[in-house]
Amino acid sequence: MxxxxxxxxxxxxxxxxxxxxxxxxxxxxxxxxxxxxxxxxxxxxxxxxxxxSKDELLLELARDLLQSFRSDIVSQLDPDDTMPGRLTRAYVRALFTPAEDEAAARKALALITQLMTIPAVAELARLDAEELRRELDADGLPTDVLVLVTAAADGVDSAPLWGASADGPEYRRLGDRLIELTRRPELWNGLPWGEG
Amino acid sequence: MxxxxxxxxxxxxxxxxxxxxxxxxxxxxxxxxxxxxxxxxxxxxxxxxxxxSKDELLLELARDLLQSFRSDIVSQLDPDDTMPGRLTRAYVRALFTPAEDEAAARKALALITQLMTIPAVAELARLDAEELRRELDADGLPTDVLVLVTAAADGVDSAPLWGASADGPEYRRLGDRLIELTRRPELWNGLPWGEG
DNA sequence: GTCTATAAATGGATAGAC
DNA sequence: GTCTATCCATTTATAGAC
Structure with missing residues (x-):
């Protein structure tokens, strides 16, 4: 050595x-x-x-970030939660959890976006997103609820990307409410599409 | 000359x-x-x-993109729509409208994200986002509904940024449903937070 | 395992021709 | 109003010392 x-x-x-x-x-x-x-x-x-090379550094960085995002989700899984939608709830919690320190996971997606200009990274991210989507699809929620909840979580998470800030109390509460929505099937009929 | x-x-x-x-x-x-x-x-x-200079080119490009996003929203305003939330509905329609060609509006936000690394652009985008947020706040919807609807629209719009694709039928329908939600106050009580 | 020095390429910007 | 030629700074990557 x-x-x-x-x-x-x-x-x-x-x-x-x-x-x-x-x-x-x-x-x-x-x-x-x-x-x-x-x-x-x-x-x-x-x-x-x-x-x-620089490309290798960036690819490894992307791999590292995707992996750490994954383990963020896993760490948000509630062991006592056995209802359908438990992965979706972990996903929402992961996206809404403010970072412990500034450099950590909170801005990871902004970084990923930068890295996405490298073709190898774009491919890696695409595969990763596809797999996560499959797992969420198998999480037991009706598609309509899943799509609404994940889209809203993604939207909050991505707000800083174009200059908006989503850290007001109304956004902090939205997370809890999205999670509650996945837990209460009786509310799904109250949604615009639940009544037909 | x-x-x-x-x-x-x-x-x-x-x-x-x-x-x-x-x-x-x-x-x-x-x-x-x-x-x-x-x-x-x-x-x-x-x-x-x-x-x-290059920075000037990039700043002008950013200005151009933000402006064209604004006029996208304006062009989606429905003249016959006088209910509260008409700007919010235009916003949702603008974000859900598929790009004419692949290179166009769909990737516009990826471009903005790239440009955001230039400080002058970041400041421009921040001011723009703040103003839009003020206008949406004054659009007549309860904060909770506004936050949910815009977050969901943002989420769908930003999905391609990290490799996901949001062009399935379930996403196309989500737009219609978000708009319907803004139009029907009687549904707001069906949301998780409407009952207390 | 990490450093210095340097090669080789590229990019932003200027000057001035046309 | 646009082009060519060129200068200078920056950057990736290599070679080899310690």
């Missing part, structure tokens, strides 16, 4: 991926490797040792 | 803005001025004559 500085190669990769996320969120995908390296506290040469 | 090629300066600007949109949609904000100029059929020098 070579000369290390008191941390493992894995730690350095993690450091670099986090730095890349932070830099790209703010400056876009065309942020330089130098910026990323500097923020991570390593040199550009050091970065290139861990990620052979 | 200088040497022209059979079109006005305005035409050339339009040509350049369209080309910039097309190129940036596909290659991201770091696409080169050369690429933009080439697609528009002018030289890089020609481009720089019309837009003094």
């Amino acid at each position: 070579g000369r290390t500085v008191g941390r493992s190669a894995e730690d350095t990769r993690r450091l670099l991926l986090d730095a890349a996320g932070e830099v790209i969120r703010n400056r876009g995908v065309h942020a330089s490797l130098d910026d990323v390296a500097r923020l991570a506290g390593v040199s550009k040469g050091g970065l290139i040792y861990h990620f052979a | 200088g040497r022209t090629v059979g079109r006005s300066a305005e035409d050339t600007r339009r040509l350049l803005l369209d080309a910039a949109g097309e190129v940036i949609r596909n290659r991201g904000v770091h696409a080169s001025l050369d690429d933009v100029a080439r697609l528009a059929g002018v030289s890089k020098g020609g481009l720089i004559y019309h837009f003094a």
